[in-house]
Amino acid sequence: MQKDTKKEDNQESRYILSSVDNALSIMNLFFDYEELSTAEIAKLIGVSRSTAFRFMVTLENRGFVSKTEYGKYRLGLNLFSLGMLAYNRMELVSMVHPYLSKMAEESGETCHLSILDDGIHVMFIDRALGSSCLRMDTAPGYRQFAHCTATGKAILAFQSDQVVNQYLKKTTFKPRTPNSIKDAQELLQVIDQIKLDGYACDNEEAERGLTCFAKPLLDSSGHAYAAISISGPTTRMSTDKEIHLQHLTDTIESINSLSF
Amino acid sequence: MQKDTKKEDNQESRYILSSVDNALSIMNLFFDYEELSTAEIAKLIGVSRSTAFRFMVTLENRGFVSKTEYGKYRLGLNLFSLGMLAYNRMELVSMVHPYLSKMAEESGETCHLSILDDGIHVMFIDRALGSSCLRMDTAPGYRQFAHCTATGKAILAFQSDQVVNQYLKKTTFKPRTPNSIKDAQELLQVIDQIKLDGYACDNEEAERGLTCFAKPLLDSSGHAYAAISISGPTTRMSTDKEIHLQHLTDTIESINSLSF
DNA sequence: TATACTGTTTAATATAATAAAACAGTATGT
DNA sequence: ACATACTGTTTTATTATATTAAACAGTATA
Structure with missing residues (x-):
């Protein structure tokens, strides 16, 4: 079911694509925060605001996050759809x-x-x-x-x-x-x-x-x-x-x- | 709710990170397939098998996909958790x-x-x-x-x-x-x-x-x-x-x- | 009015994503 | 039994691209 893959001590980590990995960890940030701004995300994962901005544009474009009327980000509908699919299939x-x-x-x-x-x-x-x-x-x-x-x-x-x-x-x-x-x-x-x-x-x-x-x-x-x-x-x-x-x-x- | 963001005709697309975008579209592939091999994914998104391999290692490491006993990939538990979270919060x-x-x-x-x-x-x-x-x-x-x-x-x-x-x-x-x-x-x-x-x-x-x-x-x-x-x-x-x-x-x- | 934040845009640089090639393993069909 | 055609994995080289810094405009705060 789950392979108990920690973040650091994984011998396969030499194959991990860092930009993709950062994008995934941005989504995981929402376990701890309901809404996040670009600047907050930049601080939390340790990148510049400009790259955080690009991450969010990319994620929003695919519906994995969505923007609130106040310019903050939340989890997106596509993530809900995929989650339901994962649930049904498992x-x-x-x-x-x-x-x-x-x-x-x-x-x-x-x-x-x-x-x-x-x-x-x-x-x-x-x-x-x-x-x-x-x-x-x-x-x-x-x-x-x-x-x-x-x-x-x-x-x-x-x-x-x-x-x-x-x-x-x-x-x-x-x-x-x-x-x-x-x-x-x-x-x-x-x-x-x-x-x-x-x-x-x-x-x-x-x-x-x-x-x-x-x-x-x-x-x-x-x-x-x-x-x-x-x-x-x-x-x-x-x-x-x-x-x-x-x-x-x-x-x-x-x-x-x-x-x- | 959703911004009707198409893939191509989006004026914001100059900010999209291609490797992250590919990773997201890999997850979306699972709308159409319950299980996929590395080679199949490579063909479907148009990259080499070696990069597809790296994508999947990265996604699996964060629990967004999981590997079956036959070496194929399915949607992962973390995606289910995030989807439920998105559902509860929306x-x-x-x-x-x-x-x-x-x-x-x-x-x-x-x-x-x-x-x-x-x-x-x-x-x-x-x-x-x-x-x-x-x-x-x-x-x-x-x-x-x-x-x-x-x-x-x-x-x-x-x-x-x-x-x-x-x-x-x-x-x-x-x-x-x-x-x-x-x-x-x-x-x-x-x-x-x-x-x-x-x-x-x-x-x-x-x-x-x-x-x-x-x-x-x-x-x-x-x-x-x-x-x-x-x-x-x-x-x-x-x-x-x-x-x-x-x-x-x-x-x-x-x-x-x-x-x- | 000044300060300190934002999100956005641009351009330069260095990093990291990519593909090709090679290897080993498996399954297929002849 | 053999050959073919697939796999997934690994390494290496090169190019593309992710990244940052800097600058800009906008907003809120003091």
Whole structure:
């Protein structure tokens, strides 16, 4: 799926075309900024304003960025079209499903695959049910505020600060259980912890008695494009926590070895 | 929204960086091909195999393309991440909604905004209800096979052959009404007609008595990223067809003048 | 009014993109 | 089994082009 290609220590880097690479890293800047001016881009990637200007003319001409009425640049429509195409073609659900089923079978608990579908909600796009009578049973296509779910928090923790800030602006923190995250500050603390731990928990924050663990699926730039989770009754989940975390790690490793 | 920037007759083209532009057009090749080899890319954009090789190393290093186990290239995960980001940030629904409401008010009929959400289904992501008692009334988030809806056909008609072929492979043509499209051949004929007309019809193909007209929203490369439609009872719709088509044209013009 | 920013344009220079050629590997068909 | 025709990869040489600096005009700020 992703080849864990870092920027510097890559032995293939002698073939990288620097101007093209700069153009690609300009697009990646928009993970951290919603709008950027030519001068800001020039500073951020370390080129003169005149070359930054030429980069932006080139990118805008193909619709990869677009200019706002104030002369700033944003991500463009063509990028959205290509992204949807990439999503449709990678067939995330069908490729991940076998591993999700395997994880549900081995862990005995219900497993989910989620994406952030509109900036504030996570959507469960696939699931594999657990083997117990008492198990989590969601409807396919179920949507939920990201901060109420383990997968949502796992995705948010591995997004840029800019995306998180957008989330905080748009979301209302209506508590669903006594354990629900109450405000922006608490969410930011939780996100910091997830970054350290590498996994996210839902300790009865969406529904009493329900505990979930989740880990993110990361692209080559380190951003989460989806997350997988294991969910079940709190008593069982707390006992088997370490086992479940290992299941998540193993499954992600299998998924990453796929070639999308 | 999109600036209708053609490739050649652009007076800004003296600033375009050719190597970056080639890299962007390589990504756009994937609208027409799901997988491409280095040699194929070299032929298609008109460079030597050695430079095409360098382009692909550069693109793969940033996750914009990924290599399959057979050594061919596909669109990469980073492109999906950026596309989702672009989609979330452009806030399609909130930007288009005022125009959709205006169109519903002026036409008196229910209007929809749709995207192709997984390659085979269209999803109605926004609607504005008509003023009549007898009106189309869908649930938000309603999904339907693309070939059964006007918006779905409008989007398919302005996608690459490759996307259409994928659609034909994955879809089952179960007729929903006597007018439903019966097979792949019929759909291809309809698509050709839509390309000529610039709009798509649903003549009681999803539900008896219901007629819809739709037009696509196009990005700078000419691909549909969404579509808008007007829906209502066949008797009214057939009478007011030309008026509704004009409403669609006017609305799209307004949307295109927005800067996403 | 002066300062410090912009985005745009031009021209000069040095860098880096390009293609050609050669190599090794694979698949094809004879 | 052989020959042909493809691959992807690597190196090298040359040319083209990406880059910068400098200058200009416009805007906002103090």
